[in-house]
Amino acid sequence: MRCKECRVDLGENVKVCPLCGSAATDEKPMIENMKTAEYPEYGELRPLKYYIQKNDVYFGKWMMVGIVALSAVILAVSEIFNFLDTALYIVLPAIYAAAAIVYFLSSFKDKKHSRAAIYFIMLALFDGVITLVGYITTKGIGQAYFALGSGVVALLSLMLLATKYPREIDDELAGRLHR
Amino acid sequence: MADWKINPIKEDCEEVSEVPQWFPLDVAATIYPNARRYGWCTVYRFAFIMKEEVDPVVLKQALKDIAPRFPGFFVNVKSGLFWYYFERTEDLDIVEPEDYYPCRYIQICESTKPAMRILYYKNRISIETFHAIADGGAALVFNKTLVARYLELKGVKITRTEDIANIDEKPKKYEFEDSFRKNYKKMKGLTRKEETAYCYKAPAVKNYYKVIHGLIPVEDLKAAAKAHSMTITEFLMVAYLYAFYKTAPGKVYKPIKISIPASLRPRFDSKTLRNFSLYANIGFNPKGRTDITFDEIFEMVKGKMEQGLATEELHKMLCINARDASNPILRVVPNFLKKPVMQFIFDHAGENKFTSAMTNLGIVKLPPEMYEHVERVECLLGSSPTKKLLCAMITYNSMINISFTSDSEKTDVQREFFRVLSERGVRVRIECND
Numbered sequence: 001m002r003c004k005e006c007r008v009d010l011g012e013n014v015k016v017c018p019l020c021g022s023a024a025t026d027e028k029p030m031i032e033n034m035k036t037a038e039y040p041e042y043g044e045l046r047p048l049k050y051y052i053q054k055n056d057v058y059f060g061k062w063m064m065v066g067i068v069a070l071s072a073v074i075l076a077v078s079e080i081f082n083f084l085d086t087a088l089y090i091v092l093p094a095i096y097a098a099a100a101i102v103y104f105l106s107s108f109k110d111k112k113h114s115r116a117a118i119y120f121i122m123l124a125l126f127d128g129v130i131t132l133v134g135y136i137t138t139k140g141i142g143q144a145y146f147a148l149g150s151g152v153v154a155l156l157s158l159m160l161l162a163t164k165y166p167r168e169i170d171d172e173l174a175g176r177l178h179r
Numbered sequence: 180m181a182d183w184k185i186n187p188i189k190e191d192c193e194e195v196s197e198v199p200q201w202f203p204l205d206v207a208a209t210i211y212p213n214a215r216r217y218g219w220c221t222v223y224r225f226a227f228i229m230k231e232e233v234d235p236v237v238l239k240q241a242l243k244d245i246a247p248r249f250p251g252f253f254v255n256v257k258s259g260l261f262w263y264y265f266e267r268t269e270d271l272d273i274v275e276p277e278d279y280y281p282c283r284y285i286q287i288c289e290s291t292k293p294a295m296r297i298l299y300y301k302n303r304i305s306i307e308t309f310h311a312i313a314d315g316g317a318a319l320v321f322n323k324t325l326v327a328r329y330l331e332l333k334g335v336k337i338t339r340t341e342d343i344a345n346i347d348e349k350p351k352k353y354e355f356e357d358s359f360r361k362n363y364k365k366m367k368g369l370t371r372k373e374e375t376a377y378c379y380k381a382p383a384v385k386n387y388y389k390v391i392h393g394l395i396p397v398e399d400l401k402a403a404a405k406a407h408s409m410t411i412t413e414f415l416m417v418a419y420l421y422a423f424y425k426t427a428p429g430k431v432y433k434p435i436k437i438s439i440p441a442s443l444r445p446r447f448d449s450k451t452l453r454n455f456s457l458y459a460n461i462g463f464n465p466k467g468r469t470d471i472t473f474d475e476i477f478e479m480v481k482g483k484m485e486q487g488l489a490t491e492e493l494h495k496m497l498c499i500n501a502r503d504a505s506n507p508i509l510r511v512v513p514n515f516l517k518k519p520v521m522q523f524i525f526d527h528a529g530e531n532k533f534t535s536a537m538t539n540l541g542i543v544k545l546p547p548e549m550y551e552h553v554e555r556v557e558c559l560l561g562s563s564p565t566k567k568l569l570c571a572m573i574t575y576n577s578m579i580n581i582s583f584t585s586d587s588e589k590t591d592v593q594r595e596f597f598r599v600l601s602e603r604g605v606r607v608r609i610e611c612n613d
Contacts, residue, residue, distance in 0.1 A: 006594060007601040008393075009608035018391055018611035019594040030606040031396060037228040037555060039390075039612040040277055040300045118260060171200040 002027040011036035060103060060119050067099050071126070088130060089143045093150035096123045100150070104157040114168035120158035121173075127151030194349040198250040201257075202265050206359035206504040207454035208311035210529075212256045212263040212287060213521030221310035222282045222561035223571070225322045226303050228554040233299040234333070239274045241329040242297060246271060248346045249321050251355055251452055255294045256287045256311055258514055263311075268293050277305060280388035281612065282561030282584065285309045297325070302554065304329070307561075310454070315540050315558065315571075316442045317452040320344055323545060330552050340546045351450070358449040362494070363501035371499060373460065373532045377433040379423060381567040381587035390559060390612040391593050393581040399605040400579060406603070409477060412439075412539060413484060415581070417477045419537055419570065420462060422595035424476070430469060436462030438533035439484065443497065446490045457496050459487025460533040473599065530565045540573040555580065562586045568593070588613075 001010040001024040003017035009029035010017060013036075017024055071092055078087035100123050107116040127150045134144025162169040204212075211221050246253055254265040270292045277298035287294050287309060294309035306322045313321070324344045327337050339345055397411075404414035416437055423435045440458040449455050463479035465471055471479075486492065503509070509517065543556045553575075559582050560569040567589075572581045583593045597607050 003609070006598055006609070007607075008597055009606070011610055018609055018613065019590050019597060029608065031394065031608050034394065034608055035554070036610055037226075037303055037392075037557075038301055039303075040279075042279055122260075168200065174199065174201055174203075 001025065002029060009034070060106075060115055063099065063102070064119055064122060067095060067123075070095065085143065089134060090146050093127055093130060093146040096127055096147075097150035097153045099123055100154040100157045104161065107161055108164075114161075114165055114172040116161060117158055117169045117172045120154045120161070123154040124151045124158075127154060193352040195250075195352050195355065198267065198350065198355075200267050202254075202355070203357075204256070204263055204265060204311060205357040205451075205453045205455075206501050207314070207456070209263070209504050210521060210525055211309065211311035212258075213518050214525035215287070216522075216564060218284050219562065219564055220285060220287060221563075222285050222307050223310060223315060223318070224281050224305050224307045224557075224559040224561070225315075225318060225573075226305040226557040226559070227322070227326045228557070229302045229304065229326075230552055230554050232301055233304055235274060235276070235299050237332045238297065238299055238304065238329055239271075241325055241332055242274060243271055244332075245321075245324050245328050245344075245346050248324070248344055248348065248350060249452070250350055252295060252308075252312055252318075252321050253293045254312060255290050255292065256309070258288050261510060261512070261514055261517075263288075263514070265312075273297055274299070276300060277303070280386070281305065281390055281559050282307060282388060287311075313452055314442070314454045314456045315440075315538065316444060316456060317454070319540060319543065320452065323543070326553065327546065327549060330549060333552075335548055335552060337548050338546045342544045342546060353450050354452040356449065356451045357453065358443065358447060358451045358455040359497055359501045359504070361449070362443075362447050363498055363505075364494075365502075366495065366498050369495055369499045369502065371528050374434055374464075375531050376436040376460070376462065376534045377423070377427070377431050378531070378565070379534050379567055379592065381585065381589040383567065383586045384588055387586055387588075388562060388612075389583075389585050389588060389590075391583045391590065392557065392610040393583075393593075393597055393600075394555075394608040394610070395579045395581065395600065395605055397574060397577045397579055400600075403600065403603040403605050407474065407477065411579075413477070413480075415539075415572070416461060416484065416537060417473060417480065418596055418599045419535070419592075420476050420480065421473050421599055422592045423534055424465060424471060425595050426591040427465075430467040431465045432467050434462045434464040436460040436533045438536040439488065440536070440538045441488045441493060443493060446493065457493050457500075458536070459484065459492065461487055462534065526565060530563065533566075535566055535568050535570060536560065537570040538572070540571065543573060543575045550576065557582055559584050 001014050003010055003020065003022060004025055005020045005022045006017055009031055010024050014024050074087050074091055078084045100120060103116040103119050127147045130147035131144040131151060134147060250267060254267050256263050257266045268291055273292055273295060274297045277300035285294050285296065294312055296307050298305040304326060308318050323342060324346065327343045328346060331337050400411050404411045407414060416439065419437055420435055438458045438460050440456050442456045443449065444455055461480055461483045463476055538560065540558050545553060556573055556575040557580050558571040558573040560571045563569065567587050568583060568585045570581065570583050572579055601607050
């Protein structure tokens with residue numbers, strides 16, 4: 001088949017030229033011995049969600065999002081109800097220490113145990129900031145003992161995990177921190 | 180982009196004893212996960228049309244057999260705190276029947292599968308890859324090796340040539356190399372400044388992707404190009420520019436520019452199986468004129484391609500990309516803040532500098548026995564949020580396969596392009612997926 005308008009060969013059973021839409025004419029093609037490479041009939045247009053599958057994502061990401069959100073809420077509420085110091089130096093470090101323990105325990109169960117590594121660092125970082133704030137405001141470690149302790153818990157958890165899975169933790173941190 | 184060889188092994192080719200579970204993206208790859216949007220990421224396809232119907236069981240086995248040789252391909256992109264990175268995956272369940280439009284979205288970040296898929300339909304084996312994994316030159320090595328292994332399993336004895344990878348060998352260290360960083364040199368006065376290009380507009384159809392293949396004998400193109408004193412690439416580029424110019428709805432005051440990618444491997448002696456290509460945007464500004472001829476366009480762009488694709492120019496661009504990717508400020512900005520910035524850069528410092536892309540993958544060479552079993556090779560570029568028409572070409576067995584892809588039903592530019600060729604005595608066979 002050929003298209004007279006576009007002067008091109010078309011496939012064997014083509015009725016309409018895909019370029020201009022005019023009817024194909026039954027003529028000998030200029031290029032011989034060619035066979036159409038067929039595409040499937042696509043049928044209905046499918047929405048994208050058809051192809052997007054939720055695979056198991058390590059829960060740690062969502063837990064961390066929750067911890068950050070919870071911290072923000074606690075700080076906001078404590079400001080209003082005037083217990084900012086308690087929230088900052090006791091409640092938040094306690095949450096972070098508990099989170100570190102949950103990450104640590106769950107990391108032995110989860111196949112992707114090494115993923116907890118980055119969250120230990122984040123928790124230690126949060127605790128570090130609180131300790132630093134405490135240190136600056138009281139000109140000494142003062143009321144930041146809880147935060148310091150919580151940071152130590154997070155780092156200790158990381159160290160223990162790294163002892164058990166040294167290679168995986170190293171790879172994890174290399175990937176996460178783009179080393 | 181020229182085809183390149185993998186097997187001539189360098190003497191310093193240290194084998195990789197253990198591939199890390201995580202590794203960073205190369206410089207060129209960093210933009211792709213950042214630029215992705217819901218339902219879109221940069222995907223391209225290579226397809227091998229076999230002479231016989233494809234056997235999916237054998238295809239799956241072939242994939243399994245070659246997987247240890249190409250660990251860099253079986254990865255998905257994950258979001259780190261500061262950057263995206265690759266995570267290796269053992270899941271090889273990516274062979275599936277083709278039942279939808281080409282180059283559809285590949286799920287990254289939340290998927291446990293590699294950021295690629297292998298499709299089969301009748302005689303066609305299609306391999307679709309997320310661009311962050313590798314560029315066309317590297318993917319072609321993977322794809323040729325997959326098809327070679329498939330044929331081997333079907334009982335065809337394949338001579339080991341330098342065109343395919345030896346799957347009995349271990350991966351080589353240089354195949355993982357980020358050649359952008361390796362060839363980076365500090366330079367002064369580097370800038371990305373470039374004039375915004377004419378934008379070709381066409382109404383997009385949701386969940387749709389049109390492919391128009393033009394199959395052309397190389398001899399015809401050679402003769403037509405020679406008649407205009409051009410090379411084949413120049414001839415096709417001018418025809419493409421002319422097609423945009425002729426189909427523009429009114430007077431054009433912005434430059435019509437085509438992005439021409441070039442493989443950097445032969446220029447910088449690299450054998451990496453990751454991204455290592457750059458592009459030059461070549462075009463002309465009609466400045467409102469409506470009477471420019473085909474030959475006049477050639478006169479206007481003459482020399483620009485040579486200049487744009489000169490090694491020094493590409494090296495400058497390589498250095499800009501490597502410099503920006505290593506920017507210490509960018510490195511410490513968290514990923515969620517960086518993503519919108521990178522997306523803006525992608526749209527406004529890259530995508531709007533050209534009207535369309537035309538990539539030439541060069542000549543596909545296969546071991547002699549494979550020619551009897553492979554009828555045709557195709558290459559398709561996946562959609563882009565801003566580019567309504569893209570073009571890729573590949574030469575196999577003395578035929579050039581020019582494939583236009585678009586998420587619109589509009590075919591004015593493609594029609595004009597092929598008419599320009601047929602008016603100059605080039606025989607063209609058109610095939611379409613619709």
